[in-house]
Amino acid sequence: MVLATLKTDIKVTAEPITPERFARYGGVISSAHQLASVKSESANYGTAVKLFKVSPIGSTFENAPSGKRATCNWNMFRCSPPNHLIEEGENGVKKYTSKVLERHPFSTQTFVPMGRSRNDVAYLVIVAPTASDGLPDLSGLEAFIVKGDQAVTYGAGTWHAPMVALGDVVDFAVLIHENGVANEDCQEVYLDTALVEFSENPETVPALSTNHANGKVRQRKGQSEEAWQKELDNFHESGPINQSATYFDGPVDMNVQGKLDMNRIKYAAEKQYYLRNYAQAVRIIEANAAKVKGKLAHDLEIIRRAARARF
Structure with a gap:
């Protein structure tokens, strides 16, 4: 009617x-x-x-x-x-x-x-x-x-x-x-x-001010979304930080020496950010916030603010 x-x-x-x-x-x-x-x-x-x-x-x-x-x-x-x-x-x-x-x-x-x-x-x-x-x-x-x-x-x-x-x-x-x-x-x-x-074009992935997992993975101008995602996944599968690190939903586990693998936290948060899983990136950072200090804490806070702005 x-x-x-x-x-x-x-x-x-x-x-x-x-x-x-x-x-x-x-x-x-x-x-x-x-x-x-x-x-x-x-x-x-x-x-x-x-x-x-x-x-x-x-x-x-x-x-x-x-x-x-x-x-x-x-x-x-x-x-x-x-x-x-x-x-x-x-x-x-x-x-x-x-x-x-x-x-x-x-x-x-x-x-x-x-x-x-x-x-x-x-x-x-x-x-x-x-x-x-x-x-x-x-x-x-x-x-x-x-x-x-x-x-x-x-x-x-x-x-x-x-x-x-x-x-x-x-x-x-x-x-x-x-x-x-x-x-x-x-x-x-x-x-x-x-x-x-x-x-109708996928949004451009915003670049962070931090280095991305001590690598150089960025979506280049003219590069298709599919090609960029493949390059990103390949980097993380064979990257120098930790080949077994993929997705983390909560606190990052202690390593065998009982010390936090700090880079794994940043690695996991940045990966979720660059895959546009912004809420996941924030969750990883906030779950580990109390354990992270110094420059890494500063870098993760930059990621957290950027991710919150995106979701």
Whole structure:
């Protein structure tokens, strides 16, 4: 049901999504962030990690005017890029013209992308808070860039644009409560002009002011993301610090002499930072903060501040 046509002339820039940035609108399922922030435990005989309650789901259909009960449904959307609404801009920046916002007054709605690479910029999410009249508050419109390994849950009543696939078709498995009453399942408003600027290119990895694990691994201008990740992984697999050091989720173990291998801490934190696992980098540093002193502590504090700024 269409509630209104809103006259607006607004432009926003899409930012990378994180659970913290999106919390006011619902939830984000993103292992890169939530491995370090939600309750977890080993599962499947040690071959998996189970993360608990990664995104809110629920319904309030008991408050719907019709009184009709809802069922929880798995639906599927095959979304093609809306290329007719996307314009090429300068320096790789594109502009999407958003024409519609919708909300589901009595149910959350979770979109789980399938078939896209985890490093792809796969889709845009556009949301707005609700004004006192129940319509979207367009002065608070926000947009987010979402990758192929991230899912989004819209909170009940959250105004959002229809899903905007980027680059290629995206199949979404969609979890929602529905009762079959049009005005209770979905409400819409039309927009005049709402432009969302975004880039489909992976963000440039910010360089740290410290040397990276006494190596020289940096993403060079013109180097593809895939090639850079391969070079980074190869460096860490054969690097001079510790060939067995890979990922650390907590305090770094003592070595055989009972002394801390300080370089392993920096190594582990920097690796997570350069892999964009910013929350993991912060967790490593904070778990070992009391044990680290001197120049290494200074270097790790630089990494910690940079990582916190990124997530």
